Amino acid sequence: MALPLRIKSRWNKDHDHSLDEIAGALAFISWRLAQSKAINLHGEDFVYENDKQRMDVIIEYLIFQLQIMDRLARQELELSDEDRQLLVTAVAKKQGSIIQDNSLDLFGPGDYVQPFFELINQRASEYAEYSYTADGPSYPFLRHLGYEIQQIMGDSQENRWVIDQVMDRDGPEIDRKIAPAMRDLFE
Incomplete structure (x- = not known):
């Protein structure tokens, strides 16, 4: 069972914040949420083969959140x-x-940003086909996230049902946390 993740999304001072300041807060919050969900998958007995696989899952969660923010x-x-x-x-x-x-x-050394940006652009065109309403991401929106994480995790016996975990729990929970955090940061 995952421990609750506390998200701080209120500013301490009463003054307007720039889009860049809000973006910094959203990036930090989204990283914490993505990392928490990647850890949660392991806690639910899904198996990572290596750190690269875990980082790729985190990246998919980050891109999913970026789509929600958009x-x-x-x-x-x-x-x-x-x-x-x-x-x-x-x-x-x-x-x-x-x-x-x-x-x-x-x-170790390398450029990890450019492949991330290329994946954002690829996923943006894929997610563009799915709807997001006041109720959150549509079933196909969540299914796409689940499918991409399933592709990363593989279909070993331990990971067969990761798509269900992502679609039924992790994706909706991310939306339930990132959406109000974003609203709060803009207040």
Whole structure:
């Protein structure tokens, strides 16, 4: 059973925050959520073969959250197209920086950001076909996340049902945490 993850999404001071500041907070929150869900999969007896596989799962969770942020920015927060693009780009860059730092520690020298950005672009076109409503991501939206994580984890006996875990629990829980956090940061 996963331990509850506390997300701090309220500012301490009463003043407006720039999109860049909000993006930094969202990148940090999304990293913590993605990392928590990757750890949770292991806690639910799904098996990682190596750290690369675990990092790839974290990256899929990050991209999923980026898609949610993009939808919320457009549909609920009603940001202009320019501000929405600036926000999402800034979050992605900050996520990329976190991935780079952690990947350097785990895997040694290399460029880990460019492949992340390429995957964001690929996934953005895939997720674009799925809807996101006031109730959260649609079934196909969640299924796509589950499918991508299933592809990473493989279909060994231990990992056969990872898609169900991701679709039924992890994906909806991520949405339940990232959506209010984003709303709070814009207040």
